[in-house]
Amino acid sequence: MLRYAVIADGSLRIAHAKGEVKKRYWNPGDIFDEVHVITLADDDIDPDLVQTVAGRAQLFVHPVGRPQPGNLWELRRRVVEVMSQIGPNVIRGHGPFLQGYYATYAARTLQVPSFVSIHDDVSIYRRFWTYGEGYGKITLYQLGLKALGWEQFVYENADRLVPKYQAAARLLRKTRHRDKVQVIYNQIFLDHFTDQKPNLLPGERLKIINVGRQFDGKDQRPLIRALSNVDAELTLIGQGPLRESYVSTARESGVESRVTFVDRVDNADLPSIFAGHHLFAINIIQPGVCMPVMEAMALGYPIVINEPRWGGEPEVCGPCADVVPGTAHGFTEALKRFIDNPHRVSEIGARSRATIPSFSGEKMEAQEKDLIMDLLGARSG
Template sequence: MNTIIYCRMSKRILCIFPNDPLIAYYKKGEIKKRYFNPKNFFDEVHCISLIEKDIDEGKIQKIVGTAKLKIHSVGKINLKNKKENLSGIINLVKEINPNVIRAYSPLIEGWLAANCSQKLKIPLFLSLHTQYDANRKLAKKKDFKKYLKLKYTEKFIEPFVLKSANKITIVYKIIEPYVLKHSTTIPEILHNKVDCDRFFNSESIDTLPQPLILSVGNLTPVKNHKILIKSMQKIDGHLLIIGNGELYDELNNLIKHLDLQNKVSIKKSVLYENIQKYYKSAKIFALAFNSEIESIPMPVIEAMAAGLPIIIPHPKKGNSEGLEDVAIFSKNDNISFGNNFKMILDDKNLQEQLSKKSLQKSKEFDILRIEAREAEIYNELIKHMNSRERNN
């Protein structure tokens, strides 16, 4: 037992169960420095990837900072074959011998992580980025097959994951009721993080059309990009949507149908290392997301860091994330968004006021502040585990 304690204290090792294969994040241009290793806290980071062959580690090294990165591609594991693959995953994690296991989902990835945590007595740090009960309601209306799967996980998967977690963080206050329904662990709000200096001090892109309204987000029903597209019909400006997803063709067809090709364009992806230039080139940032599921998505934080006026839907009561005096809250329809676009574009003083408020608010989400807290959480989990081992 003493040998294990010494080994764990001399080298810090993290094991991660990401929500998607890392190659998916790479293709979307979403590889962010130290995302999996705040403050370079760990010496090694091991990712368990549910795919036959994931990306080469060297292409995404910056996601773990200075740590050694190892990706373990274990093949597709789903609700049907999870049990037959579980022992192999547990043995793999046992061999890695991490100080902490981290998951970002209470679904299959979280279930595997929780089982490893329980079996190997390793602390589990669970981070949640969406409201799963609201996702279920949405799926019931739009995708009944997906809804049935989520009803299964609600009963047999999610409660186990949430109850197994030693620490739970959430990126929105709106997720808290979901956590408390399944667990006695009170979640800590740890918002998404952004490098404020990088976004504020960026150069703009001279070739982009002006005045530019920017929207960044996956092209899915939750993001409601149709509202933004329709809102441009009476606006003297250009809407640039950066994102890809299941609605790409449908949204492009809508643009053509409304004869808005000169006012609206969609760019599938931008490397994360260049995304700040697009924010810096815009006059307004807008996102018409479903406020039952999200309240302050990552692109909203990035836009504030760049000093952009923000237009987003009215939040669910009690879940404004302190944006009442920062953002313009809009009804989630094209007329309201259009009116707000016109109001801001026509008033330079208002643009300046909103820009200052955005910059001030963005400091709460600065990468140094959020990373410091993440590293503290990891340290607390390791110290607590080492204390328990010594007492045993």
């Protein structure tokens, strides 16, 4: 019997509430018979509600307590104790900080292979520069873990480091741990996304959609301001600390009647909410690629996206997107190009759909399965 242990990034209850539960997310290729998810929470969700993440395996959820400055070593002890009872064949941690540290520490203690997936920029400086003052507490927490040597412990002891995009991988490949690095993008299963073939008719009002958390790392105020210069509508899906600022920006720009706010949409309902729109636009400050961009591409929508702050072209969508300066003027000019040449909606949308199969969930799942099988084979050999 093969057992997989994962230290998750956050509560499964939150992921379930957001509709972010994906099939076989923690059992690629249905390798395992049991999947054990350890969460840094005081309590968590009934496993039956999120069983799909484990595929055919039986799912177990083990909350071990919420981290506080004074209990980090006690939580480490609890994690090792739970892992010892589970007897995992492979351990995965999410992120190079607390979850990744507990995962690699337990793996070294139990002498089993481990890997750490990396979902954000590994540069604390760049994250702070991107997210601003609201990131201050998290910065202090991560600097504390650096001072303890726990982040470095992750890089030294994980058998593999698996960034979810190239921006994080580029930094890791400049270190002595470069041979451990393998990028595996987040999974977009194309059988869930039918090409909607959006089409803009001459004289029809352009309808734009944006999905994402509304915070400094994804600041859509330039996109909202762009509407004051074009005849277009914008649907913003998501919530976050910038919501009130978005509302006031729409009002001050005189476009509030053309901006619609939707708090949340389950992943399964994304195709229906996209229907009737013509393109997906986003101003994203943080490096890498976000899931909504890949989902929009899978649905066949053209992408309008800002130039990355740290150079290069946007990941995944760069070769097929309309890449613009991240300003109101930059987005205005891009939207005008679609309005003046309506055929660009279907043409660039087709390029989006043609590009995304290279990053399909099926391929990413197969890569992660191969990685795990290699770890199992290397340790057993």
